[in-house]
Amino acid sequence: MSELATQTFTITRDDLVRYAAASGDHNPIHQDEAVATSVGLPGVIAHGMYTMALAARAVDSWFPGAEVVSLGCKFTQPVVVPAEHGVDLEVAGVVSTVQDGLTTVALTVTSGGQKVLGMPRAVVRA
Amino acid sequence: MPVDQSLVGRSFPPTPAFAVTEEGVAAFVATTGGEYAGGPAPATYPIVLAFDAMNAFLQSEQVELHRIVHGEQRFGYERPVVPGDVLTATLTVSSLRQIGGADIIGTTSAITDADGTLVCTTSATLVHKGADA
Secondary structure, eight states: EEEEEEEEEOOHHHHHHEEEEOOOOGGGTOOOHHHHHHHOSSSSOOOOHHHHHHHHHHHHHSSSOEEEEEEEEEESSOOOOTTTOOOEEEEEEEEEEEEETEEEEEEEEEEEEEOEEEEEEEEOOO | OOOOGTTTTOOOOOOOOOEEEEHHHHHHHHHTTTTOSSOOTTTTHHHHHHHHHHHHHHHTTOGGGGEEEEEEEEESSSOOOOTEEEEEEEEEEEEEEEEETTTEEEEEEEEEOTOOOOOEEEEEEEEOOOOOO
C-alpha cells in the first residue's frame, strides 16, 4: 500500500452553477436552498457527480494521463455547500493493488472530517 | 407515487447522438479547476449522456428530478472517450425496490459509439423520494 498526496478542493455555489451547465444536470437541489430543504436536505448540496469528478481529478493528478478502466462510488453523505465561501473537499488515496498492469486506488473523500463517498475506487492502467 | 415494478428489465430508446467536442470536454474539465490539454475526456464525462438518458426515463415515468438523489455511480470502460466520438446512451432499468417510502432505482446505461461499439457501461442508483415520503 502506497499513499498518494491528499488533494484539497474548495467547492463553491458558483462551481455548482458551472458544473450544471457543463454536465446538463440542472437539478434545483444543487442551486436553490428552498427546493433543497423542501425535499429534506440540509441545504444546497453539491452534485454527487461533481464530487466524483473532483475525485477523478485527484486520480489524474496521481497518475497523469493514465487510462481509467473503472471508477465507482456510493454517495453516502450530502456535501452541503454554504452560499458564502463554499466548503472544502479532501481526496486521499492509497494504491491497494497492482496487478496485470492495472493499479487499483482506494480513495477516501471527506468534507468537514466526514466521509461523503462510500467505497470510492478507481482502476487505472498505469 | 411508487414507481412501477414492471419497469425492471425494460430498456428505453437510445438518446440522440451526442458529439464529443474539445470545447465541451474543456468546459467540463474547467469546472474541476483543471485545464484540458487534449486527449481523453475525464472519467466521469459520460455522465452527460447518462444524464440525458436518465432525464428521458424520469420524464416517461413522470418522476420529478428534484425528488431524485443520486445513490451510486459506476463507470466501466472499454476504451477512453475522446473528442470526435459520437455517442448514444441506452438505459435499462436493472432493479427496483422500496425502502422507507423511497424507490431505489437501479439503472445501467450502455454508451456506444457511431459504429455501435460499446465504449463505456455506467450504472446509477437513483433514490426517489415521493411527495408523501
